[in-house]
Amino acid sequence: MSEVSVIKDAGGPDPATDKLVVLDNVNKHFGALHVLQDIDLTIARGEVVVVIGPSGSGKSTLCRTINRLETVDSGSITIDGKPLPAEGKELARLRADVGMVFQSFNLFAHKTVLENVTLGQTKVRKADKGSADEKARALLDRVGVGNQADKYPAQLSGGQQQRVAIARALAMDPKVMLFDEPTSALDPEMINEVLEVMQQLARDGMTMVVVTHEMGFARSAANRVVFMADGRIVEEATPEQFFSNPRSDRAKDFLSKIL
Ligand code: ADP
Numbered sequence: 001m002s003e004v005s006v007i008k009d010a011g012g013p014d015p016a017t018d019k020l021v022v023l024d025n026v027n028k029h030f031g032a033l034h035v036l037q038d039i040d041l042t043i044a045r046g047e048v049v050v051v052i053g054p055s056g057s058g059k060s061t062l063c064r065t066i067n068r069l070e071t072v073d074s075g076s077i078t079i080d081g082k083p084l085p086a087e088g089k090e091l092a093r094l095r096a097d098v099g100m101v102f103q104s105f106n107l108f109a110h111k112t113v114l115e116n117v118t119l120g121q122t123k124v125r126k127a128d129k130g131s132a133d134e135k136a137r138a139l140l141d142r143v144g145v146g147n148q149a150d151k152y153p154a155q156l157s158g159g160q161q162q163r164v165a166i167a168r169a170l171a172m173d174p175k176v177m178l179f180d181e182p183t184s185a186l187d188p189e190m191i192n193e194v195l196e197v198m199q200q201l202a203r204d205g206m207t208m209v210v211v212t213h214e215m216g217f218a219r220s221a222a223n224r225v226v227f228m229a230d231g232r233i234v235e236e237a238t239p240e241q242f243f244s245n246p247r248s249d250r251a252k253d254f255l256s257k258i259l
């Protein structure tokens with residue numbers, strides 16, 4: 001039997017029964033470039049999916065289509081049963097269900113750390129300032145930067161800024177969190193502090209899609225590894241299967257270069 005069924009038997013997230021994010025035959029072009037080709041991907045509530053693959057294979061575009069930063073040419077994407085609307089208030093609300101953390105932290109430079117984490121709550125979720133502040137402080141504590149609340153982003157290290165970016169995304173109570181190479185821009189000594197926050201989120205049951213080259217994280221946190229090449233999902237497997245016994249030549253070649 002496959003190891004996937006072992007996870008299911010252990011009561012892990014099961015994409016067959018509790019679908020949170022569903023991409024159905026998604027295609028996208030940038031001009032002549034067919035950047036996403038027939039993408040079928042179902043992510044279960046509580047599942048951690050690590051997306052890996054060579055540069056230019058479409059990983060970032062995949063993430064960006066899931067929260068509608070990019071449109072698709074054909075196919076559909078649903079979040080918790082609801083199709084992504086094209087625009088307007090509905091889109092803002094649905095997008096808030098999808099937290100996103102980028103390689104470059106993208107904090108608002110002229111707002112304090114605390115304000116960065118309260119802004120979306122008051123603007124999109126219509127929270128009052130008192131409860132937004134309280135929640136922001138709790139989240140900043142949770143990611144280990146509670147004592148930085150009144151500073152500006154530039155006064156923080158890269159690792160601290162990225163943890164603020166995670167807190168900011170969490171403040172919207174997202175149903176799923178997307179991470180696009182969240183540690184790639186960090187100095188090596190700061191990578192672990194961000195990965196540890198992500199590990200804890202995974203243990204807490206957050207549904208996560210993580211594009212990363214951190215194979216240690218993939219091995220320890222992922223329920224499933226999705227390997228992309230040339231705009232296609234070439235292989236999907238548990239981390240154990242994928243790292244010990246990749247099936248496709250593309251995956252074997254990729255792993256031989258990075259491991
Ligand atoms: P990855 O994240 O796997 O490195 P991307 O999704 O960023 O891959 O990019 C996939 C391909 O699409 C690359 O060839 C890239 O140059 C191209 N691409 C990405 N964004 C755009 C865009 N806005 N316009 C045109 N081409 C793009």
Ligand code: MG
Nearest residue numbers: 059060061181
């Ligand atoms: Mg990318």
